[in-house]
Amino acid sequence: MSVLVVVPARYASTRYPGKPLVELTGASGEKKSLIKRSWLAACQVAGVDRVVVATDDDRIRTHAEGFGAEVVMTSVDCANGTERCAEAHAALGGGYDIVVNLQGDAPLTPHWFVEDLIAGLRGAPDKGLATPVLQCDGATLTSLLEDRKAGRVGGTTAVFAADKGALYFSKEVVPYTSTAYAPDAATPVYHHVGVYAYRPDALAAYPSWPVGPLETLEGLEQLRFLENGRSILCVEVSARGREFWELNNPQDLPKIETMMKRMGLD
Numbered sequence: 001m002s003v004l005v006v007v008p009a010r011y012a013s014t015r016y017p018g019k020p021l022v023e024l025t026g027a028s029g030e031k032k033s034l035i036k037r038s039w040l041a042a043c044q045v046a047g048v049d050r051v052v053v054a055t056d057d058d059r060i061r062t063h064a065e066g067f068g069a070e071v072v073m074t075s076v077d078c079a080n081g082t083e084r085c086a087e088a089h090a091a092l093g094g095g096y097d098i099v100v101n102l103q104g105d106a107p108l109t110p111h112w113f114v115e116d117l118i119a120g121l122r123g124a125p126d127k128g129l130a131t132p133v134l135q136c137d138g139a140t141l142t143s144l145l146e147d148r149k150a151g152r153v154g155g156t157t158a159v160f161a162a163d164k165g166a167l168y169f170s171k172e173v174v175p176y177t178s179t180a181y182a183p184d185a186a187t188p189v190y191h192h193v194g195v196y197a198y199r200p201d202a203l204a205a206y207p208s209w210p211v212g213p214l215e216t217l218e219g220l221e222q223l224r225f226l227e228n229g230r231s232i233l234c235v236e237v238s239a240r241g242r243e244f245w246e247l248n249n250p251q252d253l254p255k256i257e258t259m260m261k262r263m264g265l266d
Contacts, residue, residue, distance in 0.1 A: 001097035002049045003118060005042045006072075006088050008081035009035050009064075009104035011057040015153070015249055020060050020104050022247070025257050026266035034247055035060060037107030039069050042100075044111040047118065049096070053104075054088035079211070080221035082196065086203045098122070099203055101196040105247045108256065108265075113193055113237045120235035121197045128202025129225055130233040131166070132193040133158045134244060138181030141189050143245075143255075144173050152249055156192040156220060158234055166232035169220050193237065194246055196222065202230060 009020040016022075020035035032040075035053065042051045053064045056076045064071050072091050078084040085101045098118060102109060113132050121130040136144070136157075147154030157174050159167045168174065169192055181187050198206075202225070212227035214220075225232055243259040245252060260266075 001122060002095070003047060003098045003100060004089065004092070004096040005045060005048050005051045005100040005102055005114070006054050006085040007035070007038050007042055007051070007069075007102050007104050008054045008074075008078075008084040008088075009038075009057075009060050010055060010078075010084075011060055016247070019247065020055075021063060022253065024107065024247075024253065024260070027261045027264045028266045030266055033063065034107060035064060035104050036067050036069075038102060038104045038109075039064065039067070041107055041109050041111070042102045042114075045100075045102075045114040045118075046111065047115065048100075050092075052088060052092070054084045056084075082198075082203070082221045082224075083207050085196075085198070086207050089200065089203060094200060096200060099198045099200060101198070103194045103246075106194050107247070108242070108244050108259065109193065109195060110240070110242050110244075112240070114195060114197075116237050117195060117197050117235050120233060121199070124233050126231075127233040128199045128230055129222075130197045130235050131158075131222060132195055132237045133160065133190040133234045134193055134237055134239060136187045136189045136191050137183065138185045138187060139183040140191060140244075141173070141181060141187045142183075144189070144191070148173060152251065153219075154248055154252075155246060156194070158190045158192040160190070160234040164234045164236070166222075166226065166234050168226070169218070169222055171218055171220065190234075190236075191244070193244065
């Protein structure tokens with residue numbers, strides 16, 4: 001099955017304008033932009049036929065082409081990364097069996113997260129969409145709770161049924177637990193990893209669906225699938241000792257750089 005990875009990136013982020021061009025310093029002291037690091041993460045995924053950056057901004061296009069990325073220009077009217085992926089896939093002439101959305105703010109996404117995600121969707125022919133979830137340890141859960149106490153919108157959490165079908169995604173920390181967990185202890189909370197794998201028919205249909213109240217309230221694009229009766233497969237992935245966080249707010253920048261230094265990532 002042919003696989004296309006799209007890295008959607010927009011300049012006009014409400015919470016962090018210009019985020020794709022923000023530089024992150026790696027363990028060796030080398031600086032690379034967020035979009036370059038996300039593109040490099042996409043290029044490490046095995047079994048992928050093509051990787052493109054999808055953007056509506058000439059600054060991002062010039063920068064991405066400068067480090068060797070293939071760029072697809074998309075409309076400024078794309079409401080989110082899924083709509084941008086749908087437009088990019090169509091602009092490339094379609095034809096891919098699986099389209100992966102590796103969002104441009106997730107430079108710490110290990111290649112095996114995406115490989116496991118693709119394998120999960122391949123093994124679920126009744127699903128049009130799959131997304132990874134990572135069980136939080138106590139330290140990650142504490143970080144999520146601290147963001148919420150500080151009024152910051154940080155990571156997203158996911159709850160799912162026994163068959164791994166998604167029940168809900170939220171920027172609040174769900175499910176609720178009053179238990180105090182040790183930093184390395186497993187918790188009942190799952191961190192949603194902002195990567196998606198779509199079958200082309202589901203991806204093409206997405207922009208035509210109405211935006212529902214839950215997507216509007218949470219600001220989470222995947223809720224449009226649930227609100228329109230489409231099931232989502234949650235694929236549990238393993239950290240294998242790697243730390244994971246997304247760049248959602250300016251305050252996340254030093255946190256991610258510290259993680260990169262601890263893990264020796266350049």
